[in-house]
Amino acid sequence: MASYNPNDPALQADPFAAYQWLRDEQPLYRNDKLGFWAISRHADVATAWRDNATFSSDHGPALEQWGPDAAQTMGFVALDPPLHTLRRRQISQGFTPSRVRRLEPRIRELTRAYLHPLLEHGSFDFVDFATAIPVDVISELIGVPPQDRSLLRRLSQQIMTRDDLDGHLTSAVKEANAELAGYYASLLTERRRHPHEDLITSLLHADVDGERLADRDVIATLMLLGVAGNETTTKLISTAWRCAWQHPDQRERVWSGDIDAGAWVEETLRYEGPSQYTARRLTRPVELHGITVPADACILLVIAAANRDERAFPDAGRYDMTRDTSRTLAFGLGQHFCLGASLARLEATIVLQELMKTVEADYDVDVASASWAASPNVRGHAHLPTMVKR
Ligand code: HEM
Numbered sequence: 001m002a003s004y005n006p007n008d009p010a011l012q013a014d015p016f017a018a019y020q021w022l023r024d025e026q027p028l029y030r031n032d033k034l035g036f037w038a039i040s041r042h043a044d045v046a047t048a049w050r051d052n053a054t055f056s057s058d059h060g061p062a063l064e065q066w067g068p069d070a071a072q073t074m075g076f077v078a079l080d081p082p083l084h085t086l087r088r089r090q091i092s093q094g095f096t097p098s099r100v101r102r103l104e105p106r107i108r109e110l111t112r113a114y115l116h117p118l119l120e121h122g123s124f125d126f127v128d129f130a131t132a133i134p135v136d137v138i139s140e141l142i143g144v145p146p147q148d149r150s151l152l153r154r155l156s157q158q159i160m161t162r163d164d165l166d167g168h169l170t171s172a173v174k175e176a177n178a179e180l181a182g183y184y185a186s187l188l189t190e191r192r193r194h195p196h197e198d199l200i201t202s203l204l205h206a207d208v209d210g211e212r213l214a215d216r217d218v219i220a221t222l223m224l225l226g227v228a229g230n231e232t233t234t235k236l237i238s239t240a241w242r243c244a245w246q247h248p249d250q251r252e253r254v255w256s257g258d259i260d261a262g263a264w265v266e267e268t269l270r271y272e273g274p275s276q277y278t279a280r281r282l283t284r285p286v287e288l289h290g291i292t293v294p295a296d297a298c299i300l301l302v303i304a305a306a307n308r309d310e311r312a313f314p315d316a317g318r319y320d321m322t323r324d325t326s327r328t329l330a331f332g333l334g335q336h337f338c339l340g341a342s343l344a345r346l347e348a349t350i351v352l353q354e355l356m357k358t359v360e361a362d363y364d365v366d367v368a369s370a371s372w373a374a375s376p377n378v379r380g381h382a383h384l385p386t387m388v389k390r
Contacts, residue, residue: 006376019305028289036298040305042312049333055280056080064169075224090206100343111354126384130237138229143198155180156230160375184219232274233344235380237351240268245365250321255361259321261352266325273330274378276304303329359388
């Protein structure tokens with residue numbers, strides 16, 4: 001292994017040898033060509049996440065959108081305190097744990113509605129099934145009407161698609177971003193005239209310490225939630241399905257009730273969680289592994305490598321649903337800890353529980369025909385053919 005480039009499509013199928021090389025041989029890695037540094041050990045990544053005065057988010061979490069204007073398209077994930085704290089409080093008003101919990105019966109209903117027609121055939125693309133549920137759930141939460149959901153799905157897939165080795169944003173991604181922003185702007189106008197019981201309406205009226213959100217901040221937030229909420233959760237559910245198929249002993253144990261679906265979700269998040277890295281800007285020079293990294297450097301926190309670090313998880317390369325996953329970094333840490341973590345966990349757990357109730361444990365997955373989505377950051381399948389029996 002001589003280099004690490006998160007945009008390299010070869011990494012999508014199997015990034016784990018590269019991650020081991022980074023952790024063991026290059027705990028502070030420098031990519032001169034693309035101009036970033038990377039840390040990959042659990043302790044280093046966790047420390048960086050907790051110290052946001054030094055590891056700033058103000059240039060955004062993604063290499064290809066790295067820059068001082070990142071918050072305009074990526075929303076409050078690209079802000080530091082105190083503005084980040086204010087925005088997050090404003091947004092949390094419309095995204096409370098009780099609002100998420102109330103979604104449980106609806107997620108079950110949607111899962112059954114999507115699953116039952118597929119069972120007639122017995123074989124289907126698992127990704128099509130897994131995509132439909134997060135798109136509907138986030139749309140209902142935000143207030144996107146049913147007729148516009150296929151648009152939301154198409155645009156978020158397009159926005160997450162990266163096929164440029166140097167990490168430049170393609171015109172397709174830029175166009176999809178602009179189309180989604182335009183769509184949300186028109187929805188905002190409509191909700192101002194006709195308020196609903198939804199997140200758009202509560203964001204329009206969110207008030208923290210007398211401050212209201214400007215329209216452009218509401219739009220950036222909706223884009224962040226829509227995109228972050230769809231692709232990550234879809235990929236988590238599909239990966240969980242494939243991982244359990246590859247580990248039949250554990251699959252039998254979840255089906256028999258010996259291991260619960262929550263543990264299946266947690267180990268999948270640790271072992272093959274969708275988020276591969278996040279980016280930070282150094283606000284001052286920092287010494288890491290004997291080298292001084294200069295102020296303003298772009299440094300990647302390689303999440304998926306840290307979650308396989310032997311120093312934090314014994315036998316880290318083994319998929320084991322019974323292990324202690326409490327130190328997982330799959331949803332981040334500290335100020336920017338994923339706002340949708342409880343929703344993602346709830347959705348994935350319910351979908352897997354409904355599958356277990358409906359199909360036999362000895363399902364099949366056609367890994368030879370499976371393919372990977374082109375995304376350096378949110379790793380998962382684009383297609384995953386599966387065969388099930390009732
Ligand atoms: C932040 C992962 C699902 C909304 C994050 C971060 C990670 C992450 C690692 C931290 C980014 C950073 O520190 O730079 C995931 C994974 C998911 C998932 C693996 C599913 C398996 C969701 C869902 C939503 C969501 C369903 C919304 C409905 C957000 C938001 C932030 C965030 C708004 C920014 C929080 C902040 O900056 O304060 N997510 N996420 N995520 N996530 Fe998620």
